[in-house]
Every structure is written in structure tokens, then in C-alpha cells.
Amino acid sequence: MSVVVDIDGTLIDISERLRAAMSLVLDRSVLLDDVRSMTTSQLYETYATEEQREHLPVLHERLWNLLLCEDELGFSLLRHDVPIPYAAEVLESWSTTNKVAYLTGRLDTTREDTLRQLEGFGFPVDNTELIMFERADYSGARVASVGPRLIDVRSKLFSAIARNGPVLMVVDDFPGYFEAYRRHDVPDLIGFRRFARRPVQSYIDNGATSVIGCWSELSNMQSPPP
Ligand SMILES: [Mg+2]
Incomplete structure (x- = not known):
């Protein structure tokens, strides 16, 4: 049985990195808020x-x-990332009875850095899977109308996980991806909504079964029954 979790915005707060990247691109200081x-x-x-x-x-x-670390400078911006409270404790506890699969839009070229970061923040890495995007997966998102949409890539990668065995739960901060997850038989599809810019309803409308604002809300689900 596996538990599938997104990384950026779900386990790791990347807003400070985004602020730094945006400030570099616009050559002025952008506010975190x-x-x-x-x-x-x-x-x-x-x-x-x-x-x-x-x-x-x-x-x-x-x-x-910068954000995909296609520019070498992007790697140094990873230092701005911080773990989201309680996420590591909850995942650590789940990993004792279930397989944790990290499904992320980060590029495969950042695999080592991502694993190092996850481990450094206390997330389980042994016996886990890290499923990442390839460079070509972004061609559609970067140059509109050419190449795959990100939702299609996400859907393809998630289907591959689901084919390998039952998925008990998914946690993701991006409402749009639930459209892909809902096509599979997953009991708990949990929207992680930390900031107000995404309405609760946007998760529900796309198929989330519940929406949380903090990982501590999941800590009583010590480990989902296998
Ligand atoms: Mg995310």
C-alpha cells in the first residue's frame, strides 16, 4: 500500500525561494506576503x-x-526552502507501515539535491520512491500549445504508481492535479491548502475528499491501516 505526496508547497515551503527568484528576475525586492x-x-x-x-x-x-534549476543559480536558491511544520513527523510515522512515494514536478536533474534536502529536513528516504518530471515534460507548459500539459504528465506518472499497487492516500497542494488522482480508486485525496490564494472549493471541485491547512490535522492518522 502506498501513500503519494507532492513535495513543493506540500512538504516544503518554497515561497522564500520563489521570492528570491522573482526578485532576481525583476531586479527588485518582491515581498514574501x-x-x-x-x-x-x-x-x-x-x-x-x-x-x-x-x-x-x-x-x-x-x-x-531558476525554479527548475535549469540555470545553475537555481540550485543555490534551494537553500531558501524550509520544511512545512509536522509534515516530516507524519510521513515518518506513515512510512513504518506504508510505502511513501514522492511525486514532484521537480526535474530529474535535481534528484540528488532533492533527496539530500528531504533527508536533511527529516523526511523518510529509505524505502521510498521519488518520481520526478523530465525536461521534455515542461515543453508544453513553457511554450504554450506545444508538448504535453503538466496535468497529463502528472496523470501518467500517478497511473504508473497506481498500477504497481493500491494507493491509500494522496496529499497535494495543487487543486488541479486532483482531476488526475480522482480517476483512480484512492480512499483519501487530501488537498493541502496553506495560503488563501486557492479556494477550498477548488480542491473539492477537482475531486479532493478533504482539505487541510496543517499537517498536524493528519497526525492522529498515525499510519493509515495497511
Ligand atoms: Mg505542489
């Missing part, structure tokens, strides 16, 4: 100068490169 409450487009609208607005595709490309 804004990163947490605004979409990327809203951040550009709020912070980009008139001249930068004329080159938004170039800026956005640079942002992708």
Missing part, C-alpha cells in the same frame, strides 16, 4: 517595470530556469 497571496501574473503586474512588461516571455523563461 505577495508571493504567497498572488499568482505569477499578478506578481508581474505588480512589480514589473514598463520596460520589463515588454519582455515578459523572456523574464518568465528566466524564472522557469
Whole structure:
């Protein structure tokens, strides 16, 4: 039996890294509160100068490169990441009776750094799986209309996990991905909603069975029954 968890925004708070990347791209200091409450487009609208607005595709490309660590500088920004409270304790406890599968949009080129980071934050890594995206998986997201959509890649990777054995639970902070998870027979699809920019209803509408705001809400589910 496995438990599938997303990493960024679910186990690890990357808002400080996003703030640093956005500040680099826009060459000015972006506020953390804004990163947490605004979409990327809203951040550009709020912070980009008139001249930068004329080159938004170039800026956005640079942002992708930093966040996906396609730009070497992106790796050094990983130091801004922090673990989300209680997540490591809960996963550690679940991992004693179930297999933990990390399903992340991070690129496979960051595998070593990601494992090191997870381990450093106290997340279980032994006997776990780390399923990552390939560079080509982003071609559709980066250049609109060419290549796969991220939801399709996510769906394909999740289907592969589900084919290997029953999945008991999924925890993810992105509402849109529940559209893929709901197609499988998973008892608990849990939306992790830490910041207000995503309405609770958006998780439910996409198929989440419940929505939590803190991992401590799951700590009484010591370990889902195998
Ligand atoms: Mg996420």
C-alpha cells in the first residue's frame, strides 16, 4: 500500500525561494506576503517595470530556469526552502507501515539535491520512491500549445504508481492535479491548502475528499491501516 505526496508547497515551503527568484528576475525586492497571496501574473503586474512588461516571455523563461534549476543559480536558491511544520513527523510515522512515494514536478536533474534536502529536513528516504518530471515534460507548459500539459504528465506518472499497487492516500497542494488522482480508486485525496490564494472549493471541485491547512490535522492518522 502506498501513500503519494507532492513535495513543493506540500512538504516544503518554497515561497522564500520563489521570492528570491522573482526578485532576481525583476531586479527588485518582491515581498514574501505577495508571493504567497498572488499568482505569477499578478506578481508581474505588480512589480514589473514598463520596460520589463515588454519582455515578459523572456523574464518568465528566466524564472522557469531558476525554479527548475535549469540555470545553475537555481540550485543555490534551494537553500531558501524550509520544511512545512509536522509534515516530516507524519510521513515518518506513515512510512513504518506504508510505502511513501514522492511525486514532484521537480526535474530529474535535481534528484540528488532533492533527496539530500528531504533527508536533511527529516523526511523518510529509505524505502521510498521519488518520481520526478523530465525536461521534455515542461515543453508544453513553457511554450504554450506545444508538448504535453503538466496535468497529463502528472496523470501518467500517478497511473504508473497506481498500477504497481493500491494507493491509500494522496496529499497535494495543487487543486488541479486532483482531476488526475480522482480517476483512480484512492480512499483519501487530501488537498493541502496553506495560503488563501486557492479556494477550498477548488480542491473539492477537482475531486479532493478533504482539505487541510496543517499537517498536524493528519497526525492522529498515525499510519493509515495497511
Ligand atoms: Mg505542489
